[in-house]
Amino acid sequence: GENVEQHPSTLSVQEGDSAVIKCTYSDSASNYFPWYKQELGKRPQLIIDIRSNVGEKKDQRIAVTLNKTAKHFSLHITETQPEDSAVYFCAASKGSNYQLIWGAGTKLIIKP
């Protein structure tokens, strides 16, 4: 079955710098890749998603890139702010089944 690996498990960056989180997936049939942000004790919130017919998508300071050949996708956050501190999860699905397969999460720490 599908497997999603996420790196790093913890990422500490200076406020204002960029942060990059990477995920790889195993099933080449996967076609939908969302990213969720989860603050401590709160619900996962969808922050951006990308489909396999697109290589890059951007929403203000957040962007996601997808490399289907290498089967990896990345989250890029620019001009990081303290409120970006949270755990970020990547996920993948094929659409034809009904499961989102999640990565293990990255704890992003923004240092003032």
Added chain:
Amino acid sequence: DAGVTQSPTHLIKTRGQHVTLRCSPISGHKSVSWYQQVLGQGPQFIFQYYEKEERGRGNFPDRFSARQFPNYSSELNVNALLLGDSALYLCASSGTPNSNQPQHFGDGTRLSIL
């Protein structure tokens, strides 16, 4: 508009008991999925329901069951609770059963087993 609502927010049970968790999807959403999130890990898929029918099941034992009602709300039931069932149980709703559509999560029910 109300988002996904779950109840209760917290629950403490002892081993061997059973529990029922409830979820109301976003208005207009007909698909509900349940996830278990153990502390420090990503959510694990348990079930998906659409139009009152089970459309997907994750790798969980038969002690876990669920159902969806005509108003698209859903219940997750867990019998014979084990210590390892302690987790945050998340409900997510979406407009269609396809997992390549955005899923929106509730705040979850934190279940503690003593």
